[in-house]
Amino acid sequence: MPLVLVSILLPIVAGALLVTLPRGDRVLSRAVGIAVAATTFGTILAAGTGDWSVRWLSRPFESAFHFGATPISYWIALLLALCTACAIAACRVERTRDFVALLLALEGTMLGLFLARDLLVFALFWDLMLVPVFFALIGWGEHPATAWRYFIYNFAGGLTLLLATAAFGIIYGSTDVIGRGGAPLAGGWAPWIYAGFAFAFLVKTPVWPLHTWMPPTYSGLPSPMVSVVSGVQSKAGLYGFLVIATALLPAYVHQYATPLMVLGGISLIYGAVVALTQNDAKRIVAYSSLSHLGLIVIAVASANTLALDGALVYIVAHGLFSAALFLLLGYVEEREGTLGLPRLGGLAWMNPRLGGALCIAALAALGLPGLAGFAGELLILIGVYQAGFIWPVIVALVAIVLASAYMLRLYQDIMNGPQREDLPIRPDLTWLEGLAVAPLLAALLLVGVFPKPLLDNAAITSTQSGTLP
Amino acid sequence: MTLSFTNADWSAILPVEVVAAAGLAVILADLFSGRKQWRYVSIVIGLLGVVAAGIVAGRQFGHEYDAFFGGFMTGGFATVFEEIVLIGTAGSLLLYGTIGPAGRVAGTTAIMLWSACGAMLMAGAANLIAIFLGLELLSLGLYALCAAVDRKTARESALKYLILSSTATAFLLFGAALLFGATGSVMLGDFINPSLASSPLFWMGAGMFLIGLVFKLSLVPFHIWTPDVFEGAPLPVTAFMSVVTKAGALAVFARFTYAALPPGVAARLLLPVWIVAAISMIVGNVGMLAQVDLKRLLAYSGIAQIGYIVVALAGGTPLGLRYAIYYLTAYAFMNLGAFAVAASISGSDEDGSRLSSYRGLGRRRPWLAAAMTIFLLALSGLPPTAGFLGKILILAVTVENGYLWLAAALIVGTAISLYAYANVIFAMYAPEEGPQRDLRPFVPLAWASAALCAAVVIAMTFYPLTPSNVLPLVR
Numbered sequence: 001m002p003l004v005l006v007s008i009l010l011p012i013v014a015g016a017l018l019v020t021l022p023r024g025d026r027v028l029s030r031a032v033g034i035a036v037a038a039t040t041f042g043t044i045l046a047a048g049t050g051d052w053s054v055r056w057l058s059r060p061f062e063s064a065f066h067f068g069a070t071p072i073s074y075w076i077a078l079l080l081a082l083c084t085a086c087a088i089a090a091c092r093v094e095r096t097r098d099f100v101a102l103l104l105a106l107e108g109t110m111l112g113l114f115l116a117r118d119l120l121v122f123a124l125f126w127d128l129m130l131v132p133v134f135f136a137l138i139g140w141g142e143h144p145a146t147a148w149r150y151f152i153y154n155f156a157g158g159l160t161l162l163l164a165t166a167a168f169g170i171i172y173g174s175t176d177v178i179g180r181g182g183a184p185l186a187g188g189w190a191p192w193i194y195a196g197f198a199f200a201f202l203v204k205t206p207v208w209p210l211h212t213w214m215p216p217t218y219s220g221l222p223s224p225m226v227s228v229v230s231g232v233q234s235k236a237g238l239y240g241f242l243v244i245a246t247a248l249l250p251a252y253v254h255q256y257a258t259p260l261m262v263l264g265g266i267s268l269i270y271g272a273v274v275a276l277t278q279n280d281a282k283r284i285v286a287y288s289s290l291s292h293l294g295l296i297v298i299a300v301a302s303a304n305t306l307a308l309d310g311a312l313v314y315i316v317a318h319g320l321f322s323a324a325l326f327l328l329l330g331y332v333e334e335r336e337g338t339l340g341l342p343r344l345g346g347l348a349w350m351n352p353r354l355g356g357a358l359c360i361a362a363l364a365a366l367g368l369p370g371l372a373g374f375a376g377e378l379l380i381l382i383g384v385y386q387a388g389f390i391w392p393v394i395v396a397l398v399a400i401v402l403a404s405a406y407m408l409r410l411y412q413d414i415m416n417g418p419q420r421e422d423l424p425i426r427p428d429l430t431w432l433e434g435l436a437v438a439p440l441l442a443a444l445l446l447v448g449v450f451p452k453p454l455l456d457n458a459a460i461t462s463t464q465s466g467t468l469p
Numbered sequence: 470m471t472l473s474f475t476n477a478d479w480s481a482i483l484p485v486e487v488v489a490a491a492g493l494a495v496i497l498a499d500l501f502s503g504r505k506q507w508r509y510v511s512i513v514i515g516l517l518g519v520v521a522a523g524i525v526a527g528r529q530f531g532h533e534y535d536a537f538f539g540g541f542m543t544g545g546f547a548t549v550f551e552e553i554v555l556i557g558t559a560g561s562l563l564l565y566g567t568i569g570p571a572g573r574v575a576g577t578t579a580i581m582l583w584s585a586c587g588a589m590l591m592a593g594a595a596n597l598i599a600i601f602l603g604l605e606l607l608s609l610g611l612y613a614l615c616a617a618v619d620r621k622t623a624r625e626s627a628l629k630y631l632i633l634s635s636t637a638t639a640f641l642l643f644g645a646a647l648l649f650g651a652t653g654s655v656m657l658g659d660f661i662n663p664s665l666a667s668s669p670l671f672w673m674g675a676g677m678f679l680i681g682l683v684f685k686l687s688l689v690p691f692h693i694w695t696p697d698v699f700e701g702a703p704l705p706v707t708a709f710m711s712v713v714t715k716a717g718a719l720a721v722f723a724r725f726t727y728a729a730l731p732p733g734v735a736a737r738l739l740l741p742v743w744i745v746a747a748i749s750m751i752v753g754n755v756g757m758l759a760q761v762d763l764k765r766l767l768a769y770s771g772i773a774q775i776g777y778i779v780v781a782l783a784g785g786t787p788l789g790l791r792y793a794i795y796y797l798t799a800y801a802f803m804n805l806g807a808f809a810v811a812a813s814i815s816g817s818d819e820d821g822s823r824l825s826s827y828r829g830l831g832r833r834r835p836w837l838a839a840a841m842t843i844f845l846l847a848l849s850g851l852p853p854t855a856g857f858l859g860k861i862l863i864l865a866v867t868v869e870n871g872y873l874w875l876a877a878a879l880i881v882g883t884a885i886s887l888y889a890y891a892n893v894i895f896a897m898y899a900p901e902e903g904p905q906r907d908l909r910p911f912v913p914l915a916w917a918s919a920a921l922c923a924a925v926v927i928a929m930t931f932y933p934l935t936p937s938n939v940l941p942l943v944r
Contacts (some may be wrong), residue, residue, distance in 0.1 A: 019835070057933060060788060065931075120861065124852040131851070138898045147895065148888070153853075155887050159880050166865040166876075167790045291833070 002065045003047035007040050007077070008111045010082075015104030017072045018097055026096045030088055037085035039106060044069065044077045044111075044276035051117060053176075061169030062176060066117040069448040070179035072312055073114040074240055075454055079316050080110055080232045081440060083323045087224035092334060093140060099222070101457060106132040106228060113236055119175035119244065122164045125238065126200070127158040133221070133229055141220040153213040157203035164196025168248075178243050187250050194252040197245055198260075201237035205293050208267040219288035220306060223330025226282070230289050231323035235315050238293065241300040242308065247335040251355045260301035265395045268293030272402035276409070281332070281339040284410050285325050287366060290397055292318050299380040307383025309455050314376025321364040321373060328358045331433060332414060335426040341410070346419035353429040355415040357437055364444045366407040368401055372447035379455075441442055474537060480936030481536030481543045484526035484551055484587045489817035491518020492582035499575035499582050511575040512565050512914065515582055519559045522589075527552045530936075539656055541590070542600045549794055549936050550592030550720040553801055557712030558585040560805030560929075562888045563918040564705040564812040567910070569618055577617045581709055588717030597645040597655040600721050604641065604685070607717055608634050611710060616700040633684070633694040641681025647674030666731040675738055678725070683742065685718035688779065689749040692772045696756070699768035702857025704815065707764050708808035714803045719778060719797060721938060727785055735785055743783045747875055749776035750882030759888035763811050763822045766889065767804060770848055773882055774800050780879060781863040784870025790863040791935040799855035800930055803847040806922030810841040811913040824893060831898040837916070838897045840923040849890040851884050855929035862933075 009265050014036040018029050040260035051068025069077060083106040093099050106129060113125035130151060167465050169175045171189055187195065203210045245253050253260075271291030278284045292314070299311040332347065332353055348355030364371035377400065385393050447454065479486070494520075495511045502510065511654070526548050533544030541547075561581060563576050587606030594600040612634075616627035645655075651670035652659055667670040684691040699707045726739055753773030760766040778800070781793040814837065815821030831838040847856035860883065867876045 057862075057932075060862070060869055122856065123861075127857070128852045131846070134894075135898060138895055139900055144895065144899065148891070152884075152887065156884055159884055162861055163864060163868075163880055165860055170865055170869045200737050220620060265702065 002050065002052035002067075004044050004050055004069065004115055005052050007043040007047060007081075008108055008115060010043065010108070010355075011036055011104040011111070011451060013106035014024045015101040015108065018101040018104070021097050023097065025166050029097040029100045030091060030136060031280060033088035034085055036104060037081055037088055040107065041078065041085065044074070044081055049074065053117070056118075056120070061172070062174040063120045063169065064118050064176045064366075065121055066176050067112070067115045067121075067180075068117050069115055070117075070240065070243060071177075072165055075312065075316055076232065076235055076239060076319075077111055079319045080107060080114065080228070082443065083228050083231045083319060086323065086327060086436050086440055087227050088328060089223040090227075092223075092431060093222045093224070095139070098138070099140065099224070101135050102132045103225060103228065106225070106233075110228075110232060110236070114239060117176065117178045119165045119168060119177060122178065122240075122244075123158070123161050126161055127155065129233060129236070130154050130158070133217075133225065133233070136221055136225045137217065140222045140225075143216070143220060146216045146220040146442050149213045150217045153203055153210070155207075157200035160196040160230065163198035164200070166194045166198070169192050171336065179247075179324075184250055185250070188344075190249060191252055194249045195257070196264065197240060197249070198256075200451060201240040201245070202263065204237035204240075204304035205234060205297065206237075206267075206290065207263045207294060207297055208290070209230050211267065211271075211290050211435055214290065215283050218289070218326075219280060219282040223282075223326045223333065227323040227326035227330075230286070230326060231319040234289065234293060235319060236299065238296050238311065238315055241297075242311065246300065246303060246308070252302070253301070256301065257301040261298050261389065264294040264297030264301060266391055267297065268395055268399040269402075272399045272406065275406040276402060279341045281329050281341060281344075281410055282326070284341075284406055285329065285365075288403065289318070290323055291403065292322075292365075295377065295396055295399070297378060298384055298389075298396065302384045302387040302389055302392075304383040304387035306386060307380050310376050310379025310381075310383055313372065313379060313447065313451050313454050317364065317372030317376045317444065320440050320444045320447070321361050324357070324361040324437050324444070325365060327437050327440070328354065328361060331429065332358075336423050341413040344414045344419040344420065344423070346415070346462070347423075348415035349419055351428045352427055353434055357429070357434070357441060358415060359411060360441050360444065361437075362407045362411045364448070366404045370445070370448050372444045372451070375448055375451040472538075477534065480535040481529070481534055481541060482590070482593075484522040484529070484555075485586045487522040487525055487673050488518055488589065488602045489586050491515055491522075491578040492516065492586075495575055495579045495582070502575070508565070508571045508574045511578040512562050515562045516559055518582060519555050519562070519585075521739045523552060523555045526555065526589075533594070536593075537599070539658065541593045542595045543593055544922060546720070546724070547593035550716055551589045553794075553798055554585055554588040554592060556714050556798075557709060557716060557801050557805065558582065560712065560801070560809070560918055561705045561709035563914045564708055564808060566682045566812065566912045566914040568704050568812060568815060573617055576652070577614055577703075577706075580610045580613050581706070582609075584614065584709070585713060585938065588713045590715035593655050594721065595724065597648060597657070601638075601642060601645060602743045603717065604638065604721075607714060609640065611706070611714070614706040614709070615698060617706065618703045620701065622701035623703065624701075626698045629694055637681045637684030637691065639681075640677050640684070643679030644674045644679070644681060647670065647671075648678060650674070659723060660729040661731055663731050663733075666734050671731075672734075672738065674734045675730070675734075676911070679722075679738075679742060682718055682722045682725070683745060686715060686722065686775050686779065687772055688742075688745045688775060689752045689770075689772065690745070692749065692753070695761075695772060696765045699764045699771075700762055700822075702764075704764070704808060707767075708805055710720040711804050711808075715771065715775055716797060716801070719775070719793070722779070723782060723790060723793065726782060727790065739783070742779065743872065743875060746776040746779040746783075747878035749773060750878050751781070751885070754882045754886035754889070761824050761888070763824055763827075763893075766808060766824065766893075770886070770889075771804070773886060774804075774848070776882070777863055777879060778865055780872070780875045783867065783872045783875055786866065786870060791937070792859070792866050793865055793912060794795075795855075795929075795933060795935045796863060797857035799847065799859045799926065802922045802925045802929070803844045803854070803856060806840060806919050806926065807818065807844040807848070809915045809922060810837050810844070811917035813912045814909060816909060820892040821906055824896065825929075827893055827896050828899070829897070829901055837919065839896065840919045841924045842894050843926055845890040845894055849887050853927060853930050855926050855933075858930050858933055876941060
């Protein structure tokens with residue numbers, strides 16, 4: 001069986017088989033989950049750009065179950081496998097077995113999305129990856145309305161994606177196009193097709209004003225799940241912009257660059273300002289996500305090679321630090337039973353390891369040089385400036401300053417200051433808890449000082465026909 | 470002129486004869502059952518008959534023949550619709566495991582089989598008389614079936630269906646009479662005559678004929694009867710109506726619109742039908758939102774789903790017909806599956822049709838809840854199910870034919886429907902206090918039916934078989 005197929009099916013099948021474990025199981029399901037996610041990581045590495053394809057439809061347009069990594073999706077797939085493994089390791093929720101099964105299902109469906117080389121398969125997994133999160137929100141979320149909001153927003157995006165895919169297939173004759181570098185689509189329909197794709201991608205990312213599903217979803221989900229959703233699922237839209245919109249409809253990305261930049265810019269500032277005013281730590285990180293991803297939207301809109309390279313670095317960086325932040329906040333919540341900043345304080349005295357880890361993650365999020373976030377931000381800013389867009393750069397710089405403010409506030413209010421007497425005193429991170437976030441932090445440092453492998457594929461604008469390092 | 474039918478004519482309707490004979494066999498077997506009521510014997514005989522008919526019909530697929538002087542056409546198209554009818558019948562029979570008084574299972578099984586004969590006749594009918602014959606045979610059985618349990622709602626359901634359906638039949642019959650007046654022929658093949666395009670009589674006849682069909686398809690505004698009738702009828706009968714009646718009516722509709730209209734008429738004559746289908750997709754899905762009963766929910770769902778299928782026929786392309794058939798098949802399986810789950814958690818009082826009985830099902834009956842989730846995902850058009858692929862195929866063919874507004878209505882309708890379907894999923898998996906185990910007995914037949922339907926609904930996504938040689942429809 002081709003490795004790329006293994007990497008997609010293994011988590012899904014393993015997740016389904018987990019249900020055969022005893023209901024109350026906490027240990028074995030996590031062990032199996034970590035093993036599966038780690039194996040998947042290895043499989044993606046081993047599979048490289050090898051692809052696998054089997055014909056699905058021949059009419060009304062050609063379509064195939066075609067899977068294989070592109071130079072972009074390769075890194076995102078690795079990020080996904082890493083985040084999932086860490087999330088499962090950090091997973092301490094009720095009904096662990098079912099939750100781990102959902103995490104694995106989420107991993108498998110998202111790998112299907114990122115490794116799909118066919119637009120219709122991409123659309124299939126786009127909808128499919130909503131299902132595990134919906135179930136997690138039903139079973140573990142705080143408020144039912146959150147599940148609805150998540151599902152309906154994203155499904156609406158899925159529907160326009162589907163319509164655009166159908167129209168694309170009919171005009172183009174085939175949907176087996178991702179990473180192919182064929183001729184761009186043109187014609188009277190193309191702007192509408194672009195609009196369909198763009199709507200889906202912008203809802204998923206999300207950008208202002210389509211973001212309202214995001215803060216409740218992120219704060220409602222248990223932290224292991226939200227670390228994967230925020231770390232990787234939110235990149236699905238940006239990935240779509242990179243490999244579908246930029247590659248197949250470049251003229252329209254260019255033509256509508258300004259509205260896209262405006263949306264990205266508003267998200268950037270709005271997310272940062274709201275993050276400053278929030279008191280719930282998870283919501284701060286959620287709004288910071290809105291802000292950070294707005295920067296990537298600007299990079300995509302600029303269509304500058306350097307900015308797009310930076311976008312990939314920042315996609316990976318944001319995945320790493322937001323996953324780490326959410327996992328660490330999960331630890332804090334587990335220990336103290338709250339994530340309200342006014343109620344927390346002085347945790348670093350008793351939990352130095354937790355404090356140190358949160359410090360690294362927060363510094364990465366605010367773009368400290370040496371960590372991955374900085375490399376991405378810098379490349380994007382230079383690239384966008386090169387492309388001749390001045391005001392987005394200014395907006396981004398303002399937002400980066402704001403990012404320092406809210407991230408430091410987050411860290412200080414939780415970790416520094418006098419110890420709160422009403423908070424229970426809990427032990428520091430156990431070795432397993434530490435091990436669950438260590439790979440994310442290590443990867444942040446690694447990408448920060450050595451982002452070259454991600455940049456070596458100068459393939460992003462030449463529609464992904466490059467090779468892996 | 471003497472009419473003489475050859476053996477070839479009789480063997481053309483062999484599948485229908487097999488099903489009819491199975492009905493007789495059920496009644497005969499029941500004579501010997503004495504006081505002990507053989508619930509399963511009736512079901513098994515019925516299923517055997519259906520399977521045999523399915524095999525016989527399958528052998529006719531590639532052999533096209535005009536039996537009874539062109540009144541009944543076998544091969545491609547007819548075979549496909551006969552098979553769908555048989556699938557629907559088998560799926561409904563499987564639900565009789567616990568539902569309804571045992572003493573009536575034999576009778577209702579037999580009547581259901583004979584009703585199915587009517588739908589199978591409609592699948593192959595190529596003249597107005599055969600169409601009417603099939604339609605009446607189908608409907609007459611259903612009037613009795615709706616009233617087959619001792620419930621006030623069941624009697625209400627039967628009466629409602631009788632009155633409203635008769636009205637529709639009157640339209641259809643009047644339309645048929647006008648068509649005959651305009652053309653001097655009952656053969657659908659004779660309606661292609663270009664001179665008819667300017668005949669007002671033909672337009673009136675075709676219009677009324679279509680009204681009758683649209684009623685049977687239960688498209689808006691002729692849909693009002695569906696939820697009430699579905700709710701009152703016994704569960705297996707509801708399942709039967711939701712699949713078989715619609716398959717039969719759709720066969721006639723497809724044959725009439727594809728092959729029995731003079732050139733140039735279709736675009737104008739059928740425009741109201743497409744509008745009605747578009748409204749159905751919206752109204753049906755909106756109607757689902759407030760329902761608390763699964764049968765009513767699926768009734769509204771069916772209104773919208775048939776809208777999707779009819780939309781595929783807009784444009785009159787062969788590809789559209791193939792996708793309509795694909796979606797109809799998928800719809801049959803997902804609907805039957807949902808009813809099978811309902812039957813599995815029902816006692817004899819059919820409480821499984823109340824949506825409140827799905828609360829916490831994910832905990833009590835994980836496998837059934839998983840199957841139900843698949844059916845609901847399929848009905849709402851989410852992957853990895855045949856509903857997803859069917860919808861995208863229909864979308865594609867609708868866009869290709871230039872009916873963008875129909876595609877838009879389909880999208881809007883789907884978006885609305887999501888809430889209603891996901892609501893049931895939500896109820897099944899929401900954590901709450903309640904019994905951890907279900908004390909109801911295990912219902913093997915319905916359970917097996919649900920499992921089979923779930924497997925097919927998923928498998929059809931990856932192996933999308935659409936029949937290729939379903940044309941020509943009239944010769």
